[in-house]
Amino acid sequence: MPFHDEEANVDRSLRAALDVAPRLAEDIELVLVDDGSEDGTYAALERWREGMPQCIRILRHDLNQGYGRALWSGLQEAHKEWVAYTDGDGQFDLSDLLRFLPHVSSDKVLTGVRRERSEGWLRDCSASLWTCVVNRALGLELRDVDCALKLFPRPFLQQIAPRSRGAAIDAEIFLEAKGRGYRIQEIEVAHYPRLHGRSSGLRPRVIARAFLELGLLTWRLHALRGQRRFPTRTEL
Numbered sequence: 001m002p003f004h005d006e007e008a009n010v011d012r013s014l015r016a017a018l019d020v021a022p023r024l025a026e027d028i029e030l031v032l033v034d035d036g037s038e039d040g041t042y043a044a045l046e047r048w049r050e051g052m053p054q055c056i057r058i059l060r061h062d063l064n065q066g067y068g069r070a071l072w073s074g075l076q077e078a079h080k081e082w083v084a085y086t087d088g089d090g091q092f093d094l095s096d097l098l099r100f101l102p103h104v105s106s107d108k109v110l111t112g113v114r115r116e117r118s119e120g121w122l123r124d125c126s127a128s129l130w131t132c133v134v135n136r137a138l139g140l141e142l143r144d145v146d147c148a149l150k151l152f153p154r155p156f157l158q159q160i161a162p163r164s165r166g167a168a169i170d171a172e173i174f175l176e177a178k179g180r181g182y183r184i185q186e187i188e189v190a191h192y193p194r195l196h197g198r199s200s201g202l203r204p205r206v207i208a209r210a211f212l213e214l215g216l217l218t219w220r221l222h223a224l225r226g227q228r229r230f231p232t233r234t235e236l
Contacts, residue, residue: 002070003045003088004035008196010044013090018052020094024101025082030056032088033074036064066209068162068169075157083157087148089194096189100151103185109156109177111142112149112189119199130210134171137218140178142186146170149189156182167206168213175221 001013014030021028032049034042042060049056059073075083082104086092092112100110117124131145146167160176162169177184 001030001086001088002033002035002067002074003037003041004064004067004070005037005039005041006088006197007037007040007044009088009090009194010041010048012195013088014045014048016090016094017086020097021055023095024084024097025080027080028055029078029080031059031074031077032056033059033070034061035066035070036061066165067206068164068166068172068213071169072162075152078154078157081154082151083154084151085148089197089199091192091194092149093190093192094149096149096187097151099189100187103187104151105183106153106155107181108153108183108185109174110151110185110187111144111174112147113144113186114147114191115188117191119193123199130167133211134174134214137214138171138175138221140171140174142174142184144186145174147189156180164213164217165209166213167210168217171214172217175217 001017003010006013014032017030021030032045034045042058045058049058057077059077061070061073071085075085084097084100086094096112103110117127127144127146131142134140134145135142150170156177159180160173162172162176164172174184
């Protein structure tokens with residue numbers, strides 16, 4: 001779970017995660033990433049770790065490095081056989097992961113598809129446009145590329161090394177999955193309004209970085225396709 005200036009959402013998000021986790025698996029861990037928060041997010045995460053040191057680990061970036069870097073920091077530090085992620089803003093119902101379990105397979109990446117976005121028409125339109133652009137650029141067929149509820153087999157994560165630091169991280173992960181022969185299955189999930197704080201998804205800097213990273217990813221992909229091979233772990 002990546003966090004950036006989410007102090008007011010920490011308690012609700014972790015309470016929900018710890019409620020559903022025992023129903024998902026007997027052996028669990030929560031990897032929490034504080035991406036250079038300037039509010040009390042890190043202190044709030046520390047309070048939870050002090051209360052449950054056996055299953056909570058915290059990674060801290062001294063400076064904000066971007067959503068993609070925060071997400072990947074957590075994913076590569078996960079130790080268990082199956083790795084799920086969601087954001088720290090509490091907009092997803094983690095009990096929806098129970099609906100993923102019947103579809104779990106070592107050759108699949110499972111991802112949520114929001115039935116309805118709860119952030120208004122502008123975010124809905126921008127998300128749909130982004131998904132269309134990603135599909136067109138990378139040859140994917142997804143309905144909701146950046147839905148923040150996904151489940152991966154850990155061996156897949158050990159094969160890849162995403163470079164994206166921003167919002168293109170999900171697109172890059174899906175491209176890696178397709179290129180390495182993993183099936184991608186989408187499962188409908190609920191989506192709820194943000195109760196506290198502000199989303200950064202529509203900030204011009206965030207949008208510009210996402211399209212720049214997607215452009216670089218597309219360029220590398222086409223260059224390597226010209227050599228008739230899929231990239232190695234570090235080339236994308």
